Amino acid sequence: MGVGKFGHKGTLLAKQRFIFLLNYLDRAGIKDYNKGEVQKKIGITRKLSIINWVEFDLQPTSLSRVYKILLVYIEGYSPYAYVLTPSLNKLKKDNTPIPHLYDYERYRLCLHYPHLNEYSQYEEIGQQYVPWIIHWLYYFEEWLYTGEWKGGGVEPGDEIDRELNPKYKKENTSSSKKKEIGTFVTAIDEADKIYDRRLKKLLKEFVHEAA
Structure with missing residues (x-):
């Protein structure tokens, strides 16, 4: 049962959780951040969802x-965390893929395994995600060195994933059933769009400062 699926109450909870995230950043001494909010229709039902993002x-x-992080929170979904700068690929010594990324172009971080219920809708986002991001960055730097x-x-695809991931139990789904779903805008699509816009803005500011 996720936040944001029960109308007005869900919306209030979503806003409250994002405010708690900003409060956590303040308590952690991370005060110089950018934030924003948009509303988009997401999913099969085209439900109007609030999308909050913060960059720090x-x-x-x-x-x-220092890494610039983008954290996108969409009501009803676990947050999406990205590294905006620096370019992680440019830090590598060879073409070895960076471990534990969901998106190798946008550097969307794999911080927890979704089918182990490590992320809780009832805990503060900052208390969960900021330490996870710090740990990921720490092990990434160690990976660069070792x-x-x-x-x-x-x-x-490993043993645990095949045991817990529902997709492996649905491999026999008929193509006709897949067609019934149709095409729709996913939460990841919207999070990726915010990443693209923020990165473009950062690059534009960098060029302007260098001129």
């Missing part, structure tokens, strides 16, 4: 580089 800097250790991912996690 994180440094996993005192010796680390070539070994020591942060654990579940890889697509």
